[in-house]
Amino acid sequence: MAMKKKTAANGRRKRVAWTKEDVRDLKMHSKSKTPVAQIAKTMKRTEGAIRQKALALDISIGHRR
Secondary structure, three states: OOOOOOEOOOOOEOOOOOOHHHHHHHHHHHHOOOOHHHHHHHHOOOHHHHHHHHHHHOOOOOOOO
16 A cells, blocks of 8 residues: 655645545444554544544544543
8 A cells, every 4th residue: 555645845744535445444443443543553644534534424433542
């Protein structure tokens, strides 16, 4: 799998669109009750991005607090 993140000239990361595979992976992690930090690391996205997408998809994540 190729690197998805691109760096802009100012050093910030550019927004990367969610693919169908990303959504499928997020749903799989939700069902297996994977912690948000681990999901973020494996998907190379921030925890906030993971939480926002899960909220938009109406799926629960972060089962272990």
